[in-house]
Amino acid sequence: MGPGTAPPSRRGVRRSQTLGGLAGGFTDYASVRGGGTPFPGVLRGVCVSQSAQRCPGRYSISQSAPRTGTPSPTVPGAHPPAPTGPGRSGLFPAPWAAALPRRLGGAGGGAMDSPEVTFTLAYLVFAVCFVFTPTEFHSAGLTVQNLLSGWLGSEDAAFVPYHLRRTAATLLCHSLLPLGYYMGMCFAASEKRLYSPSQAPEAWQLFLLLAVTLPTIACSLTYNWSRDRWARHPLARTLALYALPQSGWRAVASSVNTEFRRIDKFATGAPGARVIVTDTWVMKVTTYRVHVAQQQDVHLTVTESQQHELSPDSNLPVQLLTIRVASASPAVQAFDIRLNSTEYGELCEKLRAPIRSAAHVVIRQSLSDLFLDTFASLVDANPAYSVPSSQELEACIGCMQTRASVKLVKTCQEAAEGECQQCYCRPMWCLICMGKWFASRQDPQRPDTWLASRVPCPTCRARFCILDVCAVR
Numbered sequence: 001m002g003p004g005t006a007p008p009s010r011r012g013v014r015r016s017q018t019l020g021g022l023a024g025g026f027t028d029y030a031s032v033r034g035g036g037t038p039f040p041g042v043l044r045g046v047c048v049s050q051s052a053q054r055c056p057g058r059y060s061i062s063q064s065a066p067r068t069g070t071p072s073p074t075v076p077g078a079h080p081p082a083p084t085g086p087g088r089s090g091l092f093p094a095p096w097a098a099a100l101p102r103r104l105g106g107a108g109g110g111a112m113d114s115p116e117v118t119f120t121l122a123y124l125v126f127a128v129c130f131v132f133t134p135t136e137f138h139s140a141g142l143t144v145q146n147l148l149s150g151w152l153g154s155e156d157a158a159f160v161p162y163h164l165r166r167t168a169a170t171l172l173c174h175s176l177l178p179l180g181y182y183m184g185m186c187f188a189a190s191e192k193r194l195y196s197p198s199q200a201p202e203a204w205q206l207f208l209l210l211a212v213t214l215p216t217i218a219c220s221l222t223y224n225w226s227r228d229r230w231a232r233h234p235l236a237r238t239l240a241l242y243a244l245p246q247s248g249w250r251a252v253a254s255s256v257n258t259e260f261r262r263i264d265k266f267a268t269g270a271p272g273a274r275v276i277v278t279d280t281w282v283m284k285v286t287t288y289r290v291h292v293a294q295q296q297d298v299h300l301t302v303t304e305s306q307q308h309e310l311s312p313d314s315n316l317p318v319q320l321l322t323i324r325v326a327s328a329s330p331a332v333q334a335f336d337i338r339l340n341s342t343e344y345g346e347l348c349e350k351l352r353a354p355i356r357s358a359a360h361v362v363i364r365q366s367l368s369d370l371f372l373d374t375f376a377s378l379v380d381a382n383p384a385y386s387v388p389s390s391q392e393l394e395a396c397i398g399c400m401q402t403r404a405s406v407k408l409v410k411t412c413q414e415a416a417e418g419e420c421q422q423c424y425c426r427p428m429w430c431l432i433c434m435g436k437w438f439a440s441r442q443d444p445q446r447p448d449t450w451l452a453s454r455v456p457c458p459t460c461r462a463r464f465c466i467l468d469v470c471a472v473r
Ligand SMILES: [Zn+2]
Pocket: 396, 397, 398, 399, 400, 401, 402, 429, 430, 431, 432, 433, 434
């Protein structure tokens, strides 16, 4: 059923009332989707098929970057959309809001109420968060490392022994999750008689078999790893490759421990994929594994770069680099490390060998560098300026390398309105130089204000904003 196509049934209304807060939450959500939606132009019929940032009635540049969910900087001349259409205000529930809980419940109607569904959803969320540990779980201490910290010991005191135990414990704990679900379901769906497996439905018997098999495999694997005082663990085996003939992997391990304790090591990354570079070693610590390679026999290659407009935690544009760490010895498995391009310089300092870069990858280390891509994409969304045929485009007076390619035309607001002024200069600058000029006039401490700010034209000092930078055709 499409939203609003049919009036909500009496039953739907009653259910939404009994669900109280839940329905209220959906009501707000539904009304947000109606009026104050990120794409008001679509609702108002201003533009239908084009993306919102190309829409002639642009409201906000930040429409190009809402995917990070951060508060987006506002743009001069951006008017809030006039509320139109159904559900324009949070005070009045949208007509389809009452139908929402029923649709979520599925065809069964009352399915949402059953403890079995509730438990399944809750357990699923818990399991996913327990395995992938978002920041909230870390701060709440709900991680394997934290729960078993007494047995694991300290990472700083003994890096290798800590991770030998941590990887084994993590594997075991995660393998127990399906069994935990089965046991929870014994109580949540008592009518299925899951507590006596012989009477349980066949599908559940199969699930139980799987739930028991997983920890059994994990147990035998970790038991195998831990034999000979952990000598069979994959990490110990990798370290053994670097051991001198007269000493074992433990000598290598103690060298790694010592270097990890030093404060000048390079360490970065999320808990699930940490990158650690010490004087001799390049390491990547993941949930179930620790990759180790010796600096002197690895080749590092930047294989990929990804640019994100704004990062959720810092509100800055970020570039993420993927670096392949390949060892000269075929026995050591190659692995990828990922880091922010701003940390690249620090990494290079810590490494003895140079990092090669794939031809197509451009590493942007400073904020202004990162801003240029954003600037170019925003200018691209502005209307183009066509030069009179009598006029010849000259070389950019900033770099003298390329032809002038942008013209400042006040398009953000009506000619007489706002703080922007019309610039009457002919096209004199290329896009890159204009972007650099724009970035150079910004406060490096407040990148959230960059998009919304106005700067003077480099030639005539007429003030302009990003919406006024037009590409020359
Ligand atoms: Zn230039």
